[in-house]
Amino acid sequence: MTRKFAILGDIHANIDALDAVVEDARSQGVTDFLSVGDIVGYNAEPAACIAKIRELGCETVRGNHDHYASSPDVSLSDFHPLAAKVMEWTRRRLSQEDAEWLAGLPLEKKIAGFTLVHSTLDMPAHWGYVFDSLAAESNFAYQKTQVCFHGHTHVPIVYEKTAEVRHIEPSEVQIGIGRKFFINTGSVGQPRDGDPRASYAIYDMAERKVLFRRVAYDIEAAMERDRRAELPERLAARLAAGR
Numbered sequence: 001m002t003r004k005f006a007i008l009g010d011i012h013a014n015i016d017a018l019d020a021v022v023e024d025a026r027s028q029g030v031t032d033f034l035s036v037g038d039i040v041g042y043n044a045e046p047a048a049c050i051a052k053i054r055e056l057g058c059e060t061v062r063g064n065h066d067h068y069a070s071s072p073d074v075s076l077s078d079f080h081p082l083a084a085k086v087m088e089w090t091r092r093r094l095s096q097e098d099a100e101w102l103a104g105l106p107l108e109k110k111i112a113g114f115t116l117v118h119s120t121l122d123m124p125a126h127w128g129y130v131f132d133s134l135a136a137e138s139n140f141a142y143q144k145t146q147v148c149f150h151g152h153t154h155v156p157i158v159y160e161k162t163a164e165v166r167h168i169e170p171s172e173v174q175i176g177i178g179r180k181f182f183i184n185t186g187s188v189g190q191p192r193d194g195d196p197r198a199s200y201a202i203y204d205m206a207e208r209k210v211l212f213r214r215v216a217y218d219i220e221a222a223m224e225r226d227r228r229a230e231l232p233e234r235l236a237a238r239l240a241a242g243r
Helices: 015-027 046-055 065-068 080-094 095-101 133-142 218-226 233-243
Strands: 002-009 032-035 108-111 114-117 147-150 159-162 167-169 171-176 180-184 197-203 210-214
Touching: 002 015, 015 046, 015 197, 015 210, 032 233, 046 080, 046 114, 046 159, 065 080, 065 095, 080 147, 108 197, 147 197, 218 233
Parallel strands: 002 032, 114 147, 147 180
Antiparallel strands: 002 197, 108 114, 159 167, 159 180, 171 210, 197 210
């Protein structure tokens, strides 16, 4: 059977967005679910999102929020104060089993001939951000597979390397021979590109194509969950803004 992968990133405890993405992916004939990390953080349903990912048999790598949520003795001094407050809240709501599961996730993983990482392959534990082709260049020096999927910035984008590195606007990307691709799937649970719909990617290995999907979901329900949990109002508001 030809495998067709749904690659999810930056779910961030948004169960409403995750459920909508899973439903959409199944309607597209996806056979496997994968995640580039940050299952928890920012929103109100960390345990529910972990349970859903595990129920799906979703292979995943560890994101920075997954790392800090499962490491209660690690300082949050590098976090923005808003993110640190929610991280403390998240830590209190994870079971020991969930925390151990997050802590045991690898920083990078090869599956079916391609790679998953949350940030970059050169220093995955430093959680560096890739916002431009120059930053992507460092990653390509360590990328041993033709395709690598990542997250962390919450913005879908494709970096392609031939003689030089260029970025491609995400829509449908043909995985051409003799090139490398470093692909950010965007965020399921907290998009930051001005489009509040959940973002994810489908990798069709038979067609050698990556298709980006945007999925509408019940944002008001997600915002209400955050408010009931007494999380900062700014986090609920940014779901509607997509910023």
